[in-house]
Amino acid sequence: xxxxxxxxxxxxxxNNGDQVALEGFTHLIPFAAGHxxxxxxxxxxxxxxxxxxxxxxxxxxxxxxxxxxFSWGGNPGVxxxxxxxxxxxxxxxxxxxxxxxxxxxxxxxxxAGAAGMPCAFFRGYRGSDLPGVNGNIRFVPCPFTGEExxxxxxxRPDVTIIHAQRADLKGNVLIEGIVGVQKEAVLAAxxxxxxxxEVVDDFGPCISNAVVLPAWTVSAVVLAPQGARPSYAHGxxxxxxxxxxxxxxxxxxxxxFLAWMRKNVMR
Amino acid sequence: xTYTPVEMMTVAAARALGNHDICFVGIGLPSAACNLARxxxxxxxxxxxxxxxxxxxxxVLPLSIGDGELCETALTTVPVPEVFRYWLQxxxxxxxxxxxxxxxxxxxxxxxxxxxxxxxxxxxxxSGGATEIATACGQIFIVMRHGARSFVKHLxxxxxxxxxxxxxxxxxxGIRTKGPTLLVTDLCIMRPEAETCELVVTSLHPGITREQVxxxxxxxxxxxxxxxxxxxxxxxxLEVLRDLHARTxxxxxxxxxxx
Numbered sequence: 001x002x003x004x005x006x007x008x009x010x011x012x013x014x015n016n017g018d019q020v021a022l023e024g025f026t027h028l029i030p031f032a033a034g035h036x037x038x039x040x041x042x043x044x045x046x047x048x049x050x051x052x053x054x055x056x057x058x059x060x061x062x063x064x065x066x067x068x069x070f071s072w073g074g075n076p077g078v079x080x081x082x083x084x085x086x087x088x089x090x091x092x093x094x095x096x097x098x099x100x101x102x103x104x105x106x107x108x109x110x111x112a113g114a115a116g117m118p119c120a121f122f123r124g125y126r127g128s129d130l131p132g133v134n135g136n137i138r139f140v141p142c143p144f145t146g147e148e149x150x151x152x153x154x155x156r157p158d159v160t161i162i163h164a165q166r167a168d169l170k171g172n173v174l175i176e177g178i179v180g181v182q183k184e185a186v187l188a189a190x191x192x193x194x195x196x197x198e199v200v201d202d203f204g205p206c207i208s209n210a211v212v213l214p215a216w217t218v219s220a221v222v223l224a225p226q227g228a229r230p231s232y233a234h235g236x237x238x239x240x241x242x243x244x245x246x247x248x249x250x251x252x253x254x255x256x257f258l259a260w261m262r263k264n265v266m267r
Numbered sequence: 268x269t270y271t272p273v274e275m276m277t278v279a280a281a282r283a284l285g286n287h288d289i290c291f292v293g294i295g296l297p298s299a300a301c302n303l304a305r306x307x308x309x310x311x312x313x314x315x316x317x318x319x320x321x322x323x324x325x326x327v328l329p330l331s332i333g334d335g336e337l338c339e340t341a342l343t344t345v346p347v348p349e350v351f352r353y354w355l356q357x358x359x360x361x362x363x364x365x366x367x368x369x370x371x372x373x374x375x376x377x378x379x380x381x382x383x384x385x386x387x388x389x390x391x392x393x394s395g396g397a398t399e400i401a402t403a404c405g406q407i408f409i410v411m412r413h414g415a416r417s418f419v420k421h422l423x424x425x426x427x428x429x430x431x432x433x434x435x436x437x438x439x440x441g442i443r444t445k446g447p448t449l450l451v452t453d454l455c456i457m458r459p460e461a462e463t464c465e466l467v468v469t470s471l472h473p474g475i476t477r478e479q480v481x482x483x484x485x486x487x488x489x490x491x492x493x494x495x496x497x498x499x500x501x502x503x504x505l506e507v508l509r510d511l512h513a514r515t516x517x518x519x520x521x522x523x524x525x526x
Binding site for chain 1 (some may be wrong): 294295317318319320329330331332333334335337338344346347348351352355356375379384386387388389390391392393394395396397398399401402403424425426427428431436437440441442518519520
């Protein structure tokens with residue numbers, strides 16, 4: 001583990017063509033890190049995320065992605081992710097290969113990755129058309145009961161990036177609130193970068209079962225206050241729901257989207 | 268008191284829930300109905316959102332399934348893999364509340380694409396939790412606005428299993444949960460017929476005619492032998508629902524959460 005600037009962390013740990021997971025289930029979405037990836041002009045990434053959300057809409061629209069692995073690609077409570085739709089429906093700015101799952105499958109696949117397993121078994125996809133469009137969804141019989149179970153390959157990102165509330169001076173990381181799949185996504189990855197709201201001397205008295213990722217599971221810690229906005233950081237700032245509503249209009253047309261990105265992200 | 272068709276739909280959906288339900292809640296219309304039930308006749312209902320928030324009691328409707336409000340008012344918050352494995356797959360949920368872009372006569376749902384999967388006319392968000400919610404919960408309630416483009420003869424894509432393309436697929440696949448038992452729309456209430464599992468109209472909302480329902484349904488919709496008239500929303504139901512929406516709009520800084 002080393003403390004790095006955001007610029008250095010992305011430069012050292014995210015390469016063209018990598019499989020990259022930026023996780024955070026609505027809460028703690030690592031926007032600052034995603035924006036740095038866009039600014040550094042990474043290309044041909046395989047983006048992995050259960051809910052692509054605005055951050056992948058932006059990364060797809062700016063041409064960083066070749067492939068997307070996901071399970072729900074909308075703007076929560078608002079509607080479409082227009083840049084994601086434009087890429088899938090019209091191939092703009094580049095064709096986007098998609099590997100589509102359900103949430104239960106993605107969550108299980110991250111767990112399998114963290115557990116060092118090649119695949120995950122679960123009771124899923126029954127009666128759905130999804131196995132017909134994703135060759136990575138298979139069915140195998142339980143060796144004990146014969147029940148047909150769904151099976152998907154483990155997710156093993158080259159690099160996982162998450163945002164957390166705090167790190168201590170040793171680089172241990174603390175996450176509270178809706179903890180999502182971040183622990184699994186970090187432990188499943190070859191490298192992990194964590195941006196944090198603040199670095200503290202030590203965590204002090206905290207609830208003993210809050211999620212703590214030991215420093216030796218993390219490649220780099222980056223101090224990035226407000227790094228989850230317009231998502232949120234429990235205990236620091238709340239979700240900017242008005243911005244999520246406004247994004248619908250910002251991202252609807254290509255020119256408007258590009259102008260917004262130039263002004264607010266590429267600066 | 269006058270009311271809108273969407274208010275009628277939300278109230279009718281809320282009435283289907285009870286104090287003993289453990290309910291897995293989808294965002295949008297289902298979330299409004301579930302919280303209306305909690306704030307009126309079912310104060311002890313347990314609401315679970317897929318962000319891992321168990322027994323949550325939000326004061327305003329969340330815009331996303333993971334708003335901080337849900338975590339702050341929950342009994343406990345568990346990791347996302349746990350909510351799907353232990354709570355949903357483990358069989359701890361009595362009712363799943365879903366919606367979709369398309370529904371067919373056997374209550375199968377499409378939330379994936381309109382048109383061809385490889386070259387879609389409209390790319391929709393996809394499954395999220397819905398595919399497994401549809402088979403793991405004790406039963407499924409669906410809430411959707413009625414319309415000929417969304418109530419279709421053939422789904423473009425089957426994301427979440429209702430009773431299958433034949434009406435009997437659940438049994439054939441060895442699925443023991445009931446599947447969809449109720450579909451509430453802005454025009455009527457539909458339930459699957461006992462033998463065929465085909466959705467039939469069991470109740471019309473006040474002022475709605477059979478012709479309106481037929482015109483807005485893409486298959487030749489059938490009506491139960493006895494078709495009731497849905498009780499209109501009461502004053503107190505409307506008051507609680509409108510207060511909830513007003514609080515939500517203020518909290519989101521725009522006209523959010525209207526559905």
